[in-house]
Amino acid sequence: MKAIVHREAGGPDVLRLVERDLPVPGPGEVRVRVAVSGINPADTQARTRGPGGFAEITPHLDGAGLVDAVGPGVDEGRVGQRVWLFMAAAGRPTGTAAEYVVVPADQAVPLPDGVGFDVGAALGVPALTAHRALTVAEDRPRRLGPGALDGAVVLAAGGAGAVGHAVIQLARWAGATVIATVSGPAKARLATAAGAHQVVNYREGDPAAEIRGIAPDGIDIVAEVALGANLALGQAVLRTRGTISTYANDGGGPVELDVLRHMVLNARMQFLVLYTAGAQVRSAAVEDVAAAVAAGALPVGEEHGLPLVRFPLERTADAHRAVEGGAVGKVVVDVSR
Numbered sequence: 048m049k050a051i052v053h054r055e056a057g058g059p060d061v062l063r064l065v066e067r068d069l070p071v072p073g074p075g076e077v078r079v080r081v082a083v084s085g086i087n088p089a090d091t092q093a094r095t096r097g098p099g100g101f102a103e104i105t106p107h108l109d110g111a112g113l114v115d116a117v118g119p120g121v122d123e124g125r126v127g128q129r130v131w132l133f134m135a136a137a138g139r140p141t142g143t144a145a146e147y148v149v150v151p152a153d154q155a156v157p158l159p160d161g162v163g164f165d166v167g168a169a170l171g172v173p174a175l176t177a178h179r180a181l182t183v184a185e186d187r188p189r190r191l192g193p194g195a196l197d198g199a200v201v202l203a204a205g206g207a208g209a210v211g212h213a214v215i216q217l218a219r220w221a222g223a224t225v226i227a228t229v230s231g232p233a234k235a236r237l238a239t240a241a242g243a244h245q246v247v248n249y250r251e252g253d254p255a256a257e258i259r260g261i262a263p264d265g266i267d268i269v270a271e272v273a274l275g276a277n278l279a280l281g282q283a284v285l286r287t288r289g290t291i292s293t294y295a296n297d298g299g300g301p302v303e304l305d306v307l308r309h310m311v312l313n314a315r316m317q318f319l320v321l322y323t324a325g326a327q328v329r330s331a332a333v334e335d336v337a338a339a340v341a342a343g344a345l346p347v348g349e350e351h352g353l354p355l356v357r358f359p360l361e362r363t364a365d366a367h368r369a370v371e372g373g374a375v376g377k378v379v380v381d382v383s384r
Contacts, residue, residue, distance in 0.1 A: 050105050050145035051363045056097030059364035059371075062106070070141065070149040072118035077152050079130060084143040084360075084380040085109035085168035087209070088295075091367050093136070101140040106363075108134050110143030111158060111167025112383070121152045130155040131167030131340075133175060133333070137322060143168075144363055146382055156333055159341050165355055169209065169347045169377045170336060175321055177213035178332040180270040180292035181221070183317040187267065191335040193342075196223035200262045202284065203227040205272040206238035206246065209377050210294060212353045213345065214270040215241040217336075220344035223268075226261055228254065228280075234375065241352025255283035265289060275300030282308055290315040353377050 048069050053061040072078045084107045098104040114128045135150050136142030158167045178191060181201065188195045196218055203214040206227025218225045219242040227238035228249045235246045245261050247254050258266070258280075265286025271277055271293040281291045282305055289312065296302070309316070321329065339345050347353045354376030358366040362380075369378050 048146040049360060051360065052103045052105050053094055054098060054103045056095055059091075059094070059367040061094065062364045062367065064361050064363075067145070069147055072116055072121070072149045074119045075121060075152055076118040076149050077114045077121055077125060077130075077155050078116040078147055078149045079110075079112045079132060079155055080115045080147055081110050081143050081145060081382040082112040082164040083110060083168035084382055085111075085171060086366055086370050086378045086380065087172045088370060089172060090136075090142070091370050094367065098140070103140065104136065105141045105145050105148070106136060107142040107144045107380070108136050109168055109171030110135060110148070110382075111164040114155060115147070117152070125152070125155075128155075129158040129160070129164075129167075131158050131170050132156075133171040134321065143382075144360070144380060146360075153330075156337055162340055165379065166340065166345060166347050168379050169353065170340065170345065172321065173209040173377075174213045174217070174336045174339075174345060175329065175332045176210050176294050176319070177217050177270065178335055179319045179321070179324055179328065180210075180214060180294060180317075181218055181268060182332075183292055183315070183319070184268050184290040185315055186288055190331055191217055191221045192338060193220065194222050196221035199223040199267040200265075201225050202258065202266045202269045202281070203238070203243065204270060204277050204281075205229070205297070206241065206243055207234035207352070207375060208272060209353065211238070211270070211272060212241045215243050215352070216345050217339060220339050220342065224262070226258060226266070228277075237349070237352040237354070237375070239352070240350060249277070249280065255280055258284045268292060270294070273297040273300075275302045278302055278304065285312060285314055288313045288315075290317055292317045292319060294319050347377060349376070355379055357381055
């Protein structure tokens with residue numbers, strides 16, 4: 048089979064297209080013929096850190112395809128099942144940038160008929176991260192579903208990004224009012240297409256006053272992508288007992304916290320990453336995201352606010368360059384269709 052590998056830390060040029068033996072699923076595992084591999088910033092960051100204790104790494108956490116073999120202990124009826132994959136390369140040397148990948152069976156989630164592989168490849172890290180961001184507030188449920196966020200106001204910072212897009216869609220599905228912040232008109236159109244009720248350009252005017260005008264009582268949950276740059280805005284619009292859920296610090300700026308203001312608000316600051324969230328939290332997120340997919344709540348494509356930027360497998364290095372260059376939308380690699 049064809050696979051992308053790297054044996055050292057470095058830029059996209061360390062990625063190589065190679066031939067490898069077809070992997071064999073072990074106990075509790077399935078083998079998936081990958082149709083589409085999804086790329087996240089976490090994948091490019093992992094490449095820069097190198098293969099760790101492995102001789103080589105096939106990158107990418109997320110993807111979608113068809114189960115074509117199962118290991119001992121797995122229902123043989125799963126062969127032929129359409130699935131989406133998450134955390135494929137987490138702690139393992141084999142991710143989805145290959146024609147076939149072996150993963151634990153519970154990391155291959157059934158994808159409903161009629162839902163494309165592009166949707167499946169865009170789930171994983173973005174959707175599960177968004178779920179976590181929306182389920183850590185003190186006064187809100189730990190699970191998502193229709194009505195779970197009724198009455199809540201959610202601020203999706205960077206609403207045109209992959210996680211921001213999933214925050215908008217999941218929050219809408221769960222009944223929240225959603226405000227997205229963006230950097231310009233093009234991204235405003237994407238956030239609106241994703242389902243944001245209101246969009247605010249954080250580079251113009253007084254964004255805090257504009258958000259307060261939309262939500263006079265303040266924001267219940269801020270899903271934050273650039274904490275250092277945006278914390279002051281989050282503090283200015285957060286309601287009493289509100290939560291700032293931060294999953295990234297794009298730009299890498301310092302974080303200056305107004306401690307007294309947060310104390311007076313009884314505010315919650317939640318830092319999150321999927322790797323250490325715990326198996327129970329991840330399982331709940333997978334179940335809820337799967338339900339949202341079945342309900343048609345997580346479509347992708349420019350008309351749904353998440354353009355797809357496509358590359359063939361042999362150009363995976365260029366796909367990494369696109370992610371690192373700030374490509375708008377979801378970067379995917381077409382492995383087999």
